[in-house]
Amino acid sequence: MWPLFTTVCLRSRAGCRSSVSAAGLTSLFSHSAPLSAPTCRALLYRKHGDPSRVLQLEDVDLPPVGAKDVLVKMLAAPINPSDINMIQGTYAILPDLPAVGGNEGVAQVVEVGCQVKSLKTGDWVIPKDAGLGTWRTEAVLAEDDVISLPSDLPLLSAATLGVNPCTAFRMLSDFEDLKPGDSVIQNAANSGVGQAVIQIAAARGINTINVIRDRPEFSQLSDRLKAMGATHVIKEEALRRPEMKELFKTCPKAKLALNGVGGKSATELLRHLQFGGSMVTYGGMAKQPVTVPVSALIFKDVKVRGFWVTQWKRDHSNDEKRFRAMLDELCRLIQQGQLTAPACSQVGLHDYSRALEAAMQPFTSAKQLLIM
Numbered sequence: 001m002w003p004l005f006t007t008v009c010l011r012s013r014a015g016c017r018s019s020v021s022a023a024g025l026t027s028l029f030s031h032s033a034p035l036s037a038p039t040c041r042a043l044l045y046r047k048h049g050d051p052s053r054v055l056q057l058e059d060v061d062l063p064p065v066g067a068k069d070v071l072v073k074m075l076a077a078p079i080n081p082s083d084i085n086m087i088q089g090t091y092a093i094l095p096d097l098p099a100v101g102g103n104e105g106v107a108q109v110v111e112v113g114c115q116v117k118s119l120k121t122g123d124w125v126i127p128k129d130a131g132l133g134t135w136r137t138e139a140v141l142a143e144d145d146v147i148s149l150p151s152d153l154p155l156l157s158a159a160t161l162g163v164n165p166c167t168a169f170r171m172l173s174d175f176e177d178l179k180p181g182d183s184v185i186q187n188a189a190n191s192g193v194g195q196a197v198i199q200i201a202a203a204r205g206i207n208t209i210n211v212i213r214d215r216p217e218f219s220q221l222s223d224r225l226k227a228m229g230a231t232h233v234i235k236e237e238a239l240r241r242p243e244m245k246e247l248f249k250t251c252p253k254a255k256l257a258l259n260g261v262g263g264k265s266a267t268e269l270l271r272h273l274q275f276g277g278s279m280v281t282y283g284g285m286a287k288q289p290v291t292v293p294v295s296a297l298i299f300k301d302v303k304v305r306g307f308w309v310t311q312w313k314r315d316h317s318n319d320e321k322r323f324r325a326m327l328d329e330l331c332r333l334i335q336q337g338q339l340t341a342p343a344c345s346q347v348g349l350h351d352y353s354r355a356l357e358a359a360m361q362p363f364t365s366a367k368q369l370l371i372m
């Protein structure tokens with residue numbers, strides 16, 4: 001079910017509030033009308049299509065803060081491939097229109113309703129589910145729709161924690177019993193998910209064989225991924241070459257393959273799985289189906305699986321302890337310097353067209369992060 005605040009028709013609820021100082025609120029809404037009718041700036045779309053055409057930065061009314069609501073100031077929100085697909089109308093879940101773009105990001109609580117128990121002003125929060133509409137300056141959200149983070153995390157890490165590191169964490173935890181010394185092979189290794197896989201695996205003593213597309217600056221990118229803990233970084237073309245035999249003298253064949261690309265790249269990953277290993281598909285950047293050779297099924301008994309972090313979060317929405325335990329472990333890795341945010345270009349919300357255009361370019365190796 002979509003949260004109501006995804007749409008522009010914001011609800012109006014009676015409620016009591018415990019808030020930051022009037023001065024704080026005045027500065028929060030300094031761009032807007034009187035406090036009685038606060039508005040925020042939001043990137044809205046009224047129909048699906050090319051994001052650079054259908055998105056517009058508009059003033060949106062904010063409803064009163066209800067007893068179980070919080071008013072938040074968005075701090076930063078990334079542009080992920082699924083955000084683009086949602087606006088294009090090609091994603092698995094679509095909000096009612098008009099809608100505010102963005103599914104991920106970090107916000108700071110500036111006001112809490114009188115029955116809010118788990119949050120206080122000043123807390124940093126991230127969405128629990130997709131569909132929140134994070135490309136906006138402020139929002140009134142239900143307490144239950146967000147979860148708090150330590151506010152000493154680096155801003156970029158907090159803003160990009162809820163989707164990609166959670167996806168990497170679950171895929172490394174839930175499909176194969178990986179032990180130190182085991183290997184994982186993945187394509188799109190320079191993606192947000194891929195970088196999180198490298199770092200979480202390295203923290204667990206797991207080897208990663210990281211496949212990226214060739215580019216003029218391959219060796220710089222390879223060095224960057226190795227500095228994060230990648231065991232090997234190879235080009236897509238190398239997957240078919242005899243040199244892979246040399247590589248597997250230094251680490252075992254993979255128990256787990258992570259596929260964010262599809263097409264030929266996915267088929268090539270399967271060659272390097274151990275007997276009985278799993279390939280988990282989580283993305284389809286090449287927009288090509290996954291072909292599994294008959295031999296991989298018969299002679300290697302590979303398991304071909306899929307993963308969607310949104311479904312995982314929904315399946316565990318009544319088990320906040322499990323979500324909290326994952327976030328705690330990811331935050332601990334961040335605080336210990338073992339999990340860094342992906343390379344990001346920080347762009348002001350008003351400059352969203354530039355950020356969208358950059359986000360849709362190949363070979364950028366940097367995520368666009370909207371700063372509110």
Ligand SMILES: NC(=O)c1ccc[n+]([C@@H]2O[C@H](COP(=O)([O-])OP(=O)(O)OC[C@H]3O[C@@H](n4cnc5c(N)ncnc54)[C@H](OP(=O)(O)O)[C@@H]3O)[C@@H](O)[C@H]2O)c1
Binds near residue numbers: 189282283
């Ligand atoms: N299932 C889930 O729960 C889940 C969760 C998070 C993300 N995802 C999906 O995972 C994928 C990656 O997301 P992200 O946020 O990590 O992405 P990202 O940081 O924006 O990176 C995009 C990645 O895709 C690669 N790529 C783009 N077009 C490609 C093509 N035609 N062939 C091969 N590689 C291509 C890019 O490589 P180059 O540098 O070579 O362009 C880059 O590695 C997306 O499909 C996203 O929707 C799924």
